[in-house]
Amino acid sequence: MRRLLALGLIAGTTGLALPAWADPLRVVTSFSVLTDMVEQVGGEQVEVTSLVGRDSDTHAFSPSPGDARRIAEADLVVFNGLQLEGWMERLIEASSYRGPLVVASRGITPLGGDEAHADDGHVQKGDAHGSHDAEAHGHEDHGHGHDEPSHDHEHEAEGHEGHDHGEMDPHAWLDVTRAQQYVVNIRDGLIEADPGHAETYRRNAAGYLDELAALDEEIHVLMADIPVENRLVVTGHDSFNYFADAYDVRFLSPVGLSTVNEPSAALMARLIDTLEEQQVKALFYENITNPALIEQLAEEAGLPIAGTLYSGALAADGDASTYAGMMRHNATRIHDALAKSAD
Structure with a gap:
């Protein structure tokens, strides 16, 4: 936000028409899956930092003061929700970040603990396909909570101590159809944070959604075999x-x-x-x-x-x-x- 104000002052004094952002939009994500999705939609317009690195476990992550600084300096913060990041609400509060948030899973009906623990062997059953909103792409709440300055933003009970997901399974990205809702929420969050590149974000997201739709069909064919x-x-x-x-x-x-x-x-x-x-x-x-x-x-x-x-x-x-x-x-x-x- 400070960079945007500075650019406005420069444009006003010089009469030059400047782009919406002179530098890439600084986005902080909670973990690497979201980082890739943001990069796919944002392209060259974003610079993404992941709090939890590749091949690293979000469940066991403990934020550092440096992570709070990264969030404080961000233009947009993206996290999963569904109780995955039990540390996120405290981290945002510690950073005093007041910008837009994207809850990537917003619009998805979560699977609960019953699906995850069907018997003593922890069977996860694949016998239902109607628990998520097949038309979720058309919803109006894009999950970036910009009207909630208190940072309540439905942090999906992120205030829980430790890493207990309770009765809610947070791993919704492991269904490619549900992951397409993540992409829609990310697209809309990027547009809110950087409206000057809205058409770029829409175009990139459309291509990525087409890619994921084809991938979903590919996986169905493999499993059916x-x-x-x-x-x-x-x-x-x-x-x-x-x-x-x-x-x-x-x-x-x-x-x-x-x-x-x-x-x-x-x-x-x-x-x-x-x-x-x-x-x-x-x-x-x-x-x-x-x-x-x-x-x-x-x-x-x-x-x-x-x-x-x-x-x-x-x-x-x-x-x-x-x-x-x-x-x-x-x-x-x-x-x-x-x-x-x-x-």
């Missing part, structure tokens, strides 16, 4: 409920919605029994969870580990270093492990 009885995936924690819901796949994990949880010995024993009963074909590492749990399951159940899936953070490089690449990587790894096991 796996026999129904083989569509059971074991990962490090309960992060794939939305993927399960969207693409008709079941997931098992040794821990709940937060990676800071640790499974009991009794739960691990029950899960091993479940793997045998369900004739699970393969296990997967998850990039932000402790690999020891999956390795223990693999050893005790005699199952192969088929690779790494990405849930709460993008990879530092490679094919999972963008959101679209991450989703394609996950779907391809699951398909290759479970479709081949049917041969």
Whole structure:
């Protein structure tokens, strides 16, 4: 805002017509998935800083004074909501940031804890497709809360101590259709913060939404190629409920919605029994969870580990270093492990 006022003074004294921003819009995001989405929509007009880095765990993140300074200097702040960032409200208050906020998940009906904990093996069921708003792109509340100077902004209960998601699963980006609502909210937040480049943001968002729609169809085709009885995936924690819901796949994990949880010995024993009963074909590492749990399951159940899936953070490089690449990587790894096991 200070830069905008300065530009206005310069334009008024020189008579020059200056662009809306002489420098890229400074955007701070909570984690790397949102960073990529903002970069896809913002293009060269944005400079994005992620508080939680690539291959890093948002659940276990503890903000520093430097993070508060980054937010204080931002022109726009983007975070997930749905209780993912239990530290965000306190961080914004500490920074005294008064600018626009984007709650990227605004407009999405969250899945609750019941979907994430269907039994003692933490089965995430993929048996419903109607829990999100298929017409969410047309909603009028874009989730950037600019009329709320108190920073209440429906922080989605972000004031909870620790990293407990309660009864709400925050990992909505793992369904590409729901992720398109993230893109719409980000687009509208960028337009609010930098209306001079509104057409650029609309054009970039439209192209990105088309790309994601094609990706969603691609994932549906890959999952449909796996026999129904083989569509059971074991990962490090309960992060794939939305993927399960969207693409008709079941997931098992040794821990709940937060990676800071640790499974009991009794739960691990029950899960091993479940793997045998369900004739699970393969296990997967998850990039932000402790690999020891999956390795223990693999050893005790005699199952192969088929690779790494990405849930709460993008990879530092490679094919999972963008959101679209991450989703394609996950779907391809699951398909290759479970479709081949049917041969």
